[in-house]
Amino acid sequence: MSLDIRARVQHLLPGIRRDLEDLVRIESVSADPTRAGEVRRSAEAVAALLRAEGFDTVDVVSARDDGRAPAVIAHKAGPAGAPTVLLYAHHDVQPENDRAEWDSPPFEPTERDGRLYARGAADDKAGIAAHLGAVRVFGDDLPVSVILFVEGEEEVGSDTLPELLRVHRDRLQADVIVIADSANWDIGVPALTTSLRGLVRADVEVRTLTHAVHSGMWGGLVPDALIALSRLIASFHDDAGDVAVEGLHRGPAADVEYPEERLRAESGANPGVEWIxxxxxxxxLWTKPSLSVTGLDAPAVDGASNTLVPSARAKVSLRIAPGDTAANAVACLRRHCEQHVPWGAELGFTVVDTGEATAIEATGPAYDAARAAFTDAWDGTAPVDMGVGGSIPFIAEFLETFPDASVLVTGVEDPDTRAHGANEGLHLAEFERVVLAEALLLRNLAQR
Structure with a gap:
């Protein structure tokens, strides 16, 4: 049966790729209000593919009054008594940013050296295509009942996902949930994602003056806000580079080797840079907090006047470890800033957004079925249980809404996918293995 499924995937793959390329050409950038129509067109295109695939019901839904951020919910019945599997992906994509940084047009899929390059080619329209391909393998003889849920605002925070899950809870109820929005460990090495860090973003502002003043007349007595903010930022880490904010959770990670040369290559770190x-x-990367400054509001160097800066602001990005909560992290970071802002400066602290960390107990029949499917698809290479340093906060929503379901976090990406950056690319040979693995998973779940 495995050989039959493998041959079927190989036969169907050209058509699956054509469907993926058609989706990629739609500029479904959810962060760009001017392309809201493209996001709607993307949802309708997904729905059309599912109707053509013979799904029993296919609906485009939204939790917003204006119909923006459309999602697709579709059902296809399997045998009576078979388990129900929910397959999740998202059809919205990140902005392409500076098109000059792309080696080919960002919304025109282009193959080079075994990769398909385009915005969304991997994250996450390949997730949609993988789900579609796995279902297509079985035609009208699905071994399980399938729900396909394709979201339309993941790249802007999934704000209405909790409402969608609440309103459509009965339609989305499943025994197993497969979330195809993560990565594999390496080319040729599959993975199940079992932990993800959470996120707290905050704007931290320091003010020392009511207005700018002459640096010659007042420097040496009055602190400028940029120096004060710099000292506050410096307090975020100890001398070893560990986050120095007290009260944050830290935990152990899986015993996985991450070779030095691979770290250098994948991170883009300069040869002389030391790890912190x-x-x-x-x-x-996975189970300790990290803290970064991702933006600064301060006078630009070019054209700066010779005055003391009255206020300065930084955007702080705190990744929180599995086992911690966003509420605790916000409280700890706020308290740290209050205790370390220097020289009596006025502090402003505004939470921008948060996302919960996730830890999955990846044991039980569904995980056994997945590991067997992955091992088969990758020709005997068993999947790694890996963590992810980034955040997919909506996974916590699924775990909370469907506590009895087994949640499997899989993906189509690899270490060189460059999701969110220029020249995002899908490794085509790995994509074939992903489609095969998901088809084998559906079969295995039915057998178990």
């Missing part, structure tokens, strides 16, 4: 923090590389 203590513990294993995967602990620092």
């Amino acid at each position: 923090g203590t513990g294993s590389a995967v602990e620092r």
Whole structure:
């Protein structure tokens, strides 16, 4: 049967790729209000594919009054008594940013050296195509009942996902949930994602003056806000580079080797740059907090006047470890800023957004079925249980809404996918294995 499924995937793959390329050409950038029509067109295109695939019901839904951020919910029945599997992906994509940085047009899929390059080619329209391909393998003889749920605002925070899950809870109820929005460990090495860090973003502002003043007349007595903010930022880490904010959770990570040369290549770190923090590389990336400054509001160097800066602001991005909560992290970061802002400066602290960390207990029949399917699809290479340093906050929503379901986090990406960046690319040979693995998973779930 495995050989039959493998041959079927190989036969169907050209058509699956054509469907993926058609989806990629739609500029469904959810962060761009001027392309709201493209996001709607993307949802309708997904719905059309599912109707053509013979799904029993297909609906485009939205939790917004204006109909924006459309999602697609579709059902296809399997045998009576078979388990129900929900397959999740999202059809919205990140902005392409500076098109000059792309080696080919960002919304025209282009193959080079075994990769398909385009915005959304991997994240996450390939997830949609993988689900579609796995269902297509079985035609009208699905071994399980399938729900396909394709979201339309994941790239802007999934704000209405909780409402969608609440309103359509009965339609989305499943025994197993497969979320195809993560990555594999390496080319040729599959993975199940079992932990993800959460996120707290905050704007931190420091004010020392009511207005700018002459640096010669007042410097040496009155602190400028940029120096004060710099000292506050410096307090975020100790001398080893570990996050120095007290009260944040830290935990152990899986015993996975992340070779130095691979870390250098994949991170883009300069040869002379030293790693920060203590513990294993995967602990620092997966199960310990990290804190970064991702933006600054301060006078530009070019054209700066010779005055003391009255206020300065930084956007702080705190990744929180599995086992922590966003509420605790916000409280800890706020308290740290209040205690470390220097020289009596006025502090402003505004939470921008938060997302919960996720830890999945990846045991039981569904996970056994997945590991067997992945091992088969990758010709005997068993999947790695990996963590992810980034955040997919909506996974916590699924875990909370459907506590009895087994949630499997899979994906089509690899270490060189460059999701969210220029030249995002899908490794085509790995994509074939992903489609095969999901088809084998559906079969295995029916058998178990």
